Amino acid sequence: MLNFKPASPLLLLLILAACGTSEGGFPSLERRSYEADAPIAAPGDSAISPFVVSAEFAAKIDALQARHTAAHGAYLRGMPAVQLTAAQAARTSPGSEAWVNAHLMLSRLDKMRSDSVAALRDFDALIAEAAARDAGLAAHLTEAQRPVAEDVAEQNAEIARLSKVIGE
Secondary structure (H helix, E strand, O other): OOOOOOHHHHHHHHHHHOOOOOOOOOOOOOOOHHHOOOOOOOOOOOOOOOOOOOHHHHHHHHHHHHHHHHHHHHHHHHHHHHHHHHHHHOOOOOOOHHHHHHHHHHHHHHHHOHHHHHHHHHHHHHHHHHHHHOHHHHHHHHHHHHHHHHHHHHHHHHHHHHHHHHOO
């Protein structure tokens, strides 16, 4: 059997009083606007003025984008030969000459794009540095980094696909 002490009803009363609102009533049990099944409308485009970047950061951004462009161009030029070699090695056993050659070509392709990966890493460092000082600058740098990040992600996916084609 339960043994209630005199403090227990007082505690229960305090807990129930905490459920009230500042107006004295209880909160509504209706769904809130964000709990509705209706899709959430996208916010309207706000008129954001273009962000002005210092000459120092503009030079860094341009250098990183140029570095990526050169590496990505080399990667794209090397891709057809690697794809052909990988397709030929797909039907061979691991350790065969075609298999080893395909892995060498894939490794060289990965090396060709290393400056793209390095540019992405350097963008990350710039963004981290800028975020501590200026959120607007960090947002601008993130936007400038986006094409580099997308290209590196595509490169990663293609290298992973070719590696599966060759077999490990």
